[in-house]
Amino acid sequence: xxxDTATNPGATMDDGFSVRSIFSEAMSSSSxxxxxxxxxxxxxxxxxxxxxxxxxxxxRTSTRVSRFSISGVSRIRQGFLSSLLQPAFEAKxxxxxxxxxREAAGKLRALGIAKAVVVQMDKSADKDALDVHFHCQDGxxxxxxxxxxxxxxxxxxxxxxxLNNIWGGGESFEANYARGSKTQAAFQxxxxxxxxxxxxxxxxxxxxxxxxxxxxxxxxxxxRRTLSMAYRAEGRSGSHEVLYSLSWRDVCNLGAKASxxxxxxxxxxxxxxxxxxxxxxxxxxxxxxxTGSYAxxxxxxxxxxxxxVFGKSHVELQSNQSLGRGYVLSSSVHGGLLWGPQTSIVxxxxxxxxxxxRGFEYRGIGPRDGEDSIGGDVFYAAGLSLLTPLPFVxxxxxxxxxxxNAGQCAxxxxxxxxxxGVSGEIARFLTSPSASVGFGLVYRHxxxxxxxxxxxxxxxxxxxxxxxxxxxxxxxQFL
Amino acid sequence: MATPEAPxxxxxxxxxxxxxPLHTTASFFAPSExxxxxxxxxxxxxxxxxxxxxxxxxxxxxxxxxRFASFDVDIVYGSAPDASPDGxxxxxxxxxxxxxxxxxxxxxxxxxxxxxxxxxxxxxxxAQHNLLPAIDYLFWVDRKGSSAVASxxxxxHPLIQRILGYQKARQVGDHLRVGQAELxxxxxxxxxxxxxxxxxxxxLVGLLAENEYFAGGQPGRLDALVFACVNCIVEIPVxxxxxxxxxxxxxxxxxxxxxAMRILERYFPxxxxxxx
Numbered sequence: 001x002x003x004d005t006a007t008n009p010g011a012t013m014d015d016g017f018s019v020r021s022i023f024s025e026a027m028s029s030s031s032x033x034x035x036x037x038x039x040x041x042x043x044x045x046x047x048x049x050x051x052x053x054x055x056x057x058x059x060r061t062s063t064r065v066s067r068f069s070i071s072g073v074s075r076i077r078q079g080f081l082s083s084l085l086q087p088a089f090e091a092k093x094x095x096x097x098x099x100x101x102r103e104a105a106g107k108l109r110a111l112g113i114a115k116a117v118v119v120q121m122d123k124s125a126d127k128d129a130l131d132v133h134f135h136c137q138d139g140x141x142x143x144x145x146x147x148x149x150x151x152x153x154x155x156x157x158x159x160x161x162x163l164n165n166i167w168g169g170g171e172s173f174e175a176n177y178a179r180g181s182k183t184q185a186a187f188q189x190x191x192x193x194x195x196x197x198x199x200x201x202x203x204x205x206x207x208x209x210x211x212x213x214x215x216x217x218x219x220x221x222x223x224r225r226t227l228s229m230a231y232r233a234e235g236r237s238g239s240h241e242v243l244y245s246l247s248w249r250d251v252c253n254l255g256a257k258a259s260x261x262x263x264x265x266x267x268x269x270x271x272x273x274x275x276x277x278x279x280x281x282x283x284x285x286x287x288x289x290x291t292g293s294y295a296x297x298x299x300x301x302x303x304x305x306x307x308x309v310f311g312k313s314h315v316e317l318q319s320n321q322s323l324g325r326g327y328v329l330s331s332s333v334h335g336g337l338l339w340g341p342q343t344s345i346v347x348x349x350x351x352x353x354x355x356x357x358r359g360f361e362y363r364g365i366g367p368r369d370g371e372d373s374i375g376g377d378v379f380y381a382a383g384l385s386l387l388t389p390l391p392f393v394x395x396x397x398x399x400x401x402x403x404x405n406a407g408q409c410a411x412x413x414x415x416x417x418x419x420x421g422v423s424g425e426i427a428r429f430l431t432s433p434s435a436s437v438g439f440g441l442v443y444r445h446x447x448x449x450x451x452x453x454x455x456x457x458x459x460x461x462x463x464x465x466x467x468x469x470x471x472x473x474x475x476x477q478f479l
Numbered sequence: 480m481a482t483p484e485a486p487x488x489x490x491x492x493x494x495x496x497x498x499x500p501l502h503t504t505a506s507f508f509a510p511s512e513x514x515x516x517x518x519x520x521x522x523x524x525x526x527x528x529x530x531x532x533x534x535x536x537x538x539x540x541x542x543x544x545x546r547f548a549s550f551d552v553d554i555v556y557g558s559a560p561d562a563s564p565d566g567x568x569x570x571x572x573x574x575x576x577x578x579x580x581x582x583x584x585x586x587x588x589x590x591x592x593x594x595x596x597x598x599x600x601x602x603x604x605x606a607q608h609n610l611l612p613a614i615d616y617l618f619w620v621d622r623k624g625s626s627a628v629a630s631x632x633x634x635x636h637p638l639i640q641r642i643l644g645y646q647k648a649r650q651v652g653d654h655l656r657v658g659q660a661e662l663x664x665x666x667x668x669x670x671x672x673x674x675x676x677x678x679x680x681x682x683l684v685g686l687l688a689e690n691e692y693f694a695g696g697q698p699g700r701l702d703a704l705v706f707a708c709v710n711c712i713v714e715i716p717v718x719x720x721x722x723x724x725x726x727x728x729x730x731x732x733x734x735x736x737x738x739a740m741r742i743l744e745r746y747f748p749x750x751x752x753x754x755x
Contacts, residue, residue, distance in 0.1 A: 248639060256564040260576055261510055267559020268643070270636040307636040367508035370576065410507035419509055432504055456499055463506040468499070 058094040065089050065097055066129035072136035073114055077168035083197035084108070088132065097121070101132050110199035111170030112139045139164055149178070155474075156180030170194045184221070186210035200234040217363045218372045219258040220266070222346060223250040238280030238295070246306070247271040249346045259369035261415070265345040272306035275299060283320060287449035287476055288387070288399070288442060290328045294318040302340075302347075310340030310347060316477075326389030326399070332479050335380040339412065348375025349409060352465070354473030357381050357407040359436025359455035364465035366409030367416060373465075377416070380433070381407030383479035387442060397444040401453065405479055406433035408461075435459040436466070450474055510576075515551065517572045518542055518584075519558040522631040524714060532747055534631045536614050536711040538569040541584045543703035545571075546746040548591035557634055585700070595699040602686060602693070603701050609679035610708040612655055613672045613721055617712075619644070619651040621669070624717040673720045680709075680725070680732050687734055691741070698742065709739040 065088050070076065084107060088100035098121070105117035114136035124131045143162040148155065158178035166173060171193045178186045188208035195201040205228070212222040228245040251266045258266075276299050283292035296316040303309035314336040321329045336349045350373065351357055352364035363373040388400040410416045410429055417425045440453030451473035457466035520538035523531055532554055533539050545552050552571065563570035565580035571587070572578050579587055617624040618632065625644055633640045633647075655672065683693075683705055692698045693705065712725055713736060725732045 250561065252561045252566065254562065254564065256578060256580075258564075258578070259510070260513060260572055260578075263558070263562040263572065263578065266562035268561075268635045268639045270639055367506075369508075369510045408507070415511060416508055425507065429507055457501055458499075459502045459504065461504050461506040463508055466501060468501075 058098070061094050062092055062128065063094050063097055064129050065091060065101075065132055066124035066126045067131045068133070069131070070134040070136060072134075072138055073108075074138050075165055075168040076113060080169035080197050085132075094130075097130055097132070105134060107170075107197060107199055108134070108136065109139075111194055111197075112164040112172060113168075113170055114139050141165070149180075154180050154182045156183060156186075170197065170199065182213055182216075184211040184213050195231070195233075202232045204228075204230045204232065206230070215253075215255075217361065218262065218345070218374065219255050220251050220262060220345075220372075221253040223252060224248070224346075238278055241275075241277040241279075243275045243277070245271070245273050245275065247273075249344075251345060257371065259372040259374070261367075261369035261374045262345065262372045265374070269308050269344060269346070270306040271302050271308045271347075272304045273300050273302035273308075274304060275301070283318075285444065287447075288397075288444035289318075289320040289330070290322050290387075291320055293320065308340075308344065308347070310338055310343055312336070312338045312347065314349075326387075326396070328387040328399075330383075330385040330387065332383045332385075333380070334382070334407075334479065336378065338377045343377050343411075343413075345375050348377060348411075349379040350375050351379050351381055351407045351409040354451065354453075354471050355475040355478050357383075357405040357434065357436065357479060358403065358438060358453055358471060358473070359405065359457040359466060359468065360434065360460070361465035361467045364467065365407055365434050365461075366463070367411050368463040368465070374411075376409035377412040378429075379407065379409035380430075381405070381479055382433075385478075390441075399442045399444075401440045401442045401451065403439070403453070404435070404437045406435040406459075407479075408433040432461075433459070434461060434464050434466075440471075448474055448476060449478060451478065513572060513574045513576060515553050516574060517555045518545060518552040518569055519555045519562060519572065520569045522556045522634070524628065524631065524716075529743070531710050531714050531743065533569075534628050534711070534714065535568065535618075536611060536707045537567070537581055539710060540703050540707035541569040541571070541581050543698075543706050543742065543746065544585060544588045544592070544700065547698045547703060548588035550588065559634065589700075592699045594697065595694045595701065599693065599699065599701045602683065603704060605679050605682060606701070606704050606708060609675040610705075613676035614708060614711050615651050616655060616669055616672050617715060617717055617719055617721075619648045620655070621717060621719070624715060624719075627715060627717055670720070676721050677724055680735060684732055684734055687738060692738075698746075702738075702742065705735065706739050706742045709735050710743065713739065 065085075068081075068085055068088070070081070084104050085100075088097060088104055091097035091100050101119050101121065105114075105119050108114045108117050114134075116137040118135040120133045120135065122131045122133070123129075141164055143164070144160070145162075146157070146159045148157050156178050157180070158176055160174060160176045162172060162174040164172050171191070174188075174190045174192070176186075176188045176190075178188075180186070186208065187210075188206065191205040193203045193205075195203060207227050209223075209225045212224065214220055214222055224247060226245060226247040228243055228247075230241055230243040232239060232241045234240075248268065248270055250268045251262075254262060254266055278295075278297045280295045281292075283289035283294050294316070295318075296314075298312075298314045300312040301310075302312075314334075316332070316334045318330065318332040323329055338347060338349065349366075350363040351366055352360035353362035356362075357365055363375075366376040366379065367374050383403060383405045385401060385403040388402065390398060390400050408429055412418055414420065417429060419425065434457070436455055436457040438453045438455040440451060443450040451471075453471045453473065454469070455471050456468055460466040518538075518541065520533040520542060521535035522533065524534045531539060532542060542552075542554070555572075558568065558570075560567050562568075563580055564578050565582070567581070569584070570578050570580050571584050618628055619625050625648060629640055629644050633643050635643065687693055687705075693701045698706075709725070709732075712722055715722070724730060725736060730736075
């Protein structure tokens with residue numbers, strides 16, 4: 001691409017911004033040093049001389065960026081610009097200079113500093129050097145939007161306000177208020193600060209509060225106030241996140257019908273934890289993929305201050321294989337382990353529901369005291385899905401779906417796998433999952449995956465809540 | 480009128496999924512047994528012989544009611560107030576796994592303590608409206624008092640304890656101000672609270688006279704409440720006009736203190752029993 005640009009001056013790049021180049025002029029010995037600069041909005045058409053007969057290898061032709069200028073942005077910090085352009089100033093060849101200038105322009109757009117960037121490169125007054133100019137269209141200073149989100153068996157309406165480029169370095173602050181079918185009220189404020197002027201490396205400082213109504217499946221409300229700081233970086237292999245979180249949780253409003261197990265978990269806890277998450281996603285679609293794989297590994301350690309001590313790890317793996325003719329075989333495995341002296345319902349795992357093991361109620365697999373699902377310290381879930389084309393349906397977004405799901409969830413303490421007088425429970429736990437099979441339809445919406453499934457639970461424990469029949473599912477991630 | 484999808488709906492309705500076999504296996508969960516009723520209360524200020532089993536007047540009141548009615552219960556410490564059906568300790572967890580809050584406990588034992596004179600209801604209200612607010616003030620609003628009992632009443636992380644203590648102090652303060660609105664124009668005046676409490680104690684001393692219990696030969700609901708309140712006033716080491724008046728030498732309230740000590744010795748002989 002860069003080579004084309006170099007030999008075809010004025011070519012328009014199709015990746016969101018344009019590069020106007022006069023490299024061939026710069027490389028030739030013509031008197032183009034005082035060439036007039038194009039105005040930012042509508043650059044006048046330059047009379048382009050016919051291509052020189054001798055071609056220039058831009059990847060070897062040495063040059064350097066001598067000067068840089070930018071116009072059209074109302075707020076940008078000097079230190080941020082220095083970090084942004086350092087690679088361009090370190091470029092040794094024309095190709096490197098073009099690539100780095102494009103990269104810098106892309107970062108300006110990704111960080112919301114500019115909506116569009118036109119990169120112009122001219123021969124510099126210095127010998128064998130280039131002057132780079134960014135003509136920018138200023139980014140929006142603020143955005144207010146409303147939306148409806150669906151996921152994890154919950155519908156939610158939200159309003160979001162966002163301030164962009166607060167201090168001229170791509171920093172943003174976003175405030176979000178949401179109410180949902182399970183979330184009574186949630187507020188979140190996020191200050192996002194790019195590191196090294198790179199939108200792929202960020203520090204996020206988040207404060208949020210949410211009141212979760214868990215009463216349909218466990219007689220309590222959960223009030224959660226969290227202050228967290230995360231460093232996120234996207235690499236070639238995947239994205240990494242290191243998170244410190246200080247979270248004040250309250251299990252409250254139990255009412256008269258709550259189980260004794262739930263009463264044990266009631267009250268206020270302060271969790272201070274450090275976590276790491278690695279995510280690798282090369283699927284062609286996050287909702288209904290046909291190829292690619294997904295892996296997410298998370299680990300969390302709580303006990304740095306606070307009054308909760310535990311270690312927690314969670315793994316999600318998914319593989320998708322196209323079998324041709326519109327058939328796709330998808331397999332998923334999830335697993336998690338929570339260990340600590342006394343675990344709480346707010347930290348435990350839950351299994352079951354339309355986005356988890358189908359054919360069971362939401363949180364319908366695992367420990368249950370009376371009517372209350374109290375979650376487990378260890379769980380696994382696996383799913384195998386075959387997506388098929390449908391006869392007489394030409395729309396690729398709608399597919400047939402055959403699936404089999406299995407999963408199990410248990411406590412590790414004296415009420416679960418650590419019960420005295422019971423041997424071989426761990427082996428039975430691993431080899432006796434609750435399971436279901438079914439068929440249905442899958443629709444790939446631009447935002448979410450919609451499922452209509454006929455579910456048939458085939459194995460369940462005595463405390464599970466199997467739910468046979470037609471199920472409707474809506475969400476992003478399914479088993 | 481039949482709609483186009485009616486046949487499909489009818490077909491789906493007729494499919495009985497329960498016809499398909501479901502293999503049920505044993506659960507991996509067995510809930511903890513509750514062999515005896517458990518009364519969840521706040522912790523005591525100190526665990527030593529002769530001291531009260533809990534620092535909280537309402538918890539002690541419920542415990543006394545159960546003891547007077549000969550209900551054998553285990554005392555459980557460390558539970559959060561949120562564990563109770565009404566969000567405040569005490570609460571009673573029964574072997575049937577049902578939970579009763581303080582109000583339900585009082586109703587639960589009422590049948591066994593029904594031999595009280597009719598005018599005791601008025602004295603009960605007098606004590607509830609005058610003694611408990613003064614104790615609430617000492618526990619939550621008074622800085623020395625709240626720092627002495629906060630860790631017992633709010634068994635959480637110190638940071639949360641401090642925030643909740645502040646919230647509770649404001650809540651109690653607002654509540655007490657409402658009660659005093661007519662007297663002092665809506666401002667919280669501790670002196671008025673203590674004065675009201677002392678007047679109530681005056682009335683109760685007169686009622687008790689030389690009797691062993693208010694209700695005569697057997698303790699009743701009024702005995703339980705007065706015992707709990709007087710015990711708290713005596714045990715909490717926070718200087719207040721109320722405590723000074725009750726504990727000073729030759730105090731006119733000495734019969735009430737003796738009454739409280741008598742019940743403590745008789746019904747709570749050792750804290751080591753039935754503690755979880």
